[in-house]
Amino acid sequence: MAIPALAAAAYRAAAQNITPTAAGVAPAELPGGSFSDFLSGAVKDSINTIRTGEQAATAQVQGKANIVDVVNQVNAAELTLDTVVAVRDKVVAAYQSIMNMPI
Secondary structure, X not given: XXXXXHHHHHHHHHHOOOOOOOOOOOHHHXXXXXXXXXXXXXXXXXXXXXXXXXXXXXXXHOOOOOHHHXXXXXXXXXXXXXXXXXHHHHHHHHHHHHHOOOO
């Protein structure tokens, strides 16, 4: 995924105090496309990281994996899961805040 490149482009634009549209690049032209593309890519990356951790744990149980690699992959999976849960909590809190707004 092109998240580091996208982050670097956003940082350069912020450092120059300009917006991507002022630089002649519309948001749809940025690498990665729209926000929904970014979000679906992040979800897919999260799922792959968690699967890798599960596969490493299974390989260790079978005696086919190095314990250091397993610990690193399971730790990455745990960190990813914690991040996903935190994002979910923020989305739920934002939804509840919007629902509590007076009309």
